[in-house]
Amino acid sequence: QKEVEQDPGPLSVPEGAIVSLNCTYSNSAFQYFMWYRQYSRKGPELLMYTYSSGNKEDGRFTAQVDKSSKYISLFIRDSQPSDSATYLCAMSGYGGSQGNLIFGKGTKLSVKP
Amino acid sequence: SAVISQKPSRDICQRGTSLTIQCQVDSQVTMMFWYRQQPGQSLTLIATANQGSEATYESGFVIDKFPISRPNLTFSTLTVSNMSPEDSSIYLCSVEEKWGANIQYFGAGTRLSVL
Numbered sequence: 001q002k003e004v005e006q007d008p009g010p011l012s013v014p015e016g017a018i019v020s021l022n023c024t025y026s027n028s029a030f031q032y033f034m035w036y037r038q039y040s041r042k043g044p045e046l047l048m049y050t051y052s053s054g055n056k057e058d059g060r061f062t063a064q065v066d067k068s069s070k071y072i073s074l075f076i077r078d079s080q081p082s083d084s085a086t087y088l089c090a091m092s093g094y095g096g097s098q099g100n101l102i103f104g105k106g107t108k109l110s111v112k113p
Numbered sequence: 114s115a116v117i118s119q120k121p122s123r124d125i126c127q128r129g130t131s132l133t134i135q136c137q138v139d140s141q142v143t144m145m146f147w148y149r150q151q152p153g154q155s156l157t158l159i160a161t162a163n164q165g166s167e168a169t170y171e172s173g174f175v176i177d178k179f180p181i182s183r184p185n186l187t188f189s190t191l192t193v194s195n196m197s198p199e200d201s202s203i204y205l206c207s208v209e210e211k212w213g214a215n216i217q218y219f220g221a222g223t224r225l226s227v228l
Contacts, residue, residue, distance in 0.1 A: 008153070032215050043205055043219035044156070046114070088156070092215050101217060103156040
């Protein structure tokens, strides 16, 4: 079993839809959870950062962490064509400068006008 | 967040040659990282580069194949040596801006094709 599982999609939704992106993980030591957005031919861009369990909201984006289920989600409300990108989840069990971010494979999202 | 510049943005190389990728940051950072992103695969950490010390390599990556330099707090290079077509990938550098948060910011990447 891989440490982080993420459905690669592709996921296609109409403009204005609510998008749900998910990752599951196996390592109960993970405490730091991140979502990155990566446009074609660009580097990953940090979207959301969450420590431990709970929800975090930033504009149209909401990140949820359920450590009991080892499941994290990113919700995008009122999706826009500009949200079309690959979304990567990442997580780590360490604070400090350990560099041990474990990434999912990414979900490719397409928002159609 | 820090601005990270990578050079070259892309290259096409011949088998057996080497390519050095540069990563420049607009502020001083302690930790810099090098990743590989292969099609359909997760980002994989190659090594961690601290200024003033030897790079720390992850399992499956060795210094002879991927030598790294970190001469100061704003710059690092990754060399892909004796390339084969299997080295065709995107190579990314990242930095950790704030110690303790384990939040990394990435450059745009170098797209390498080996013929």
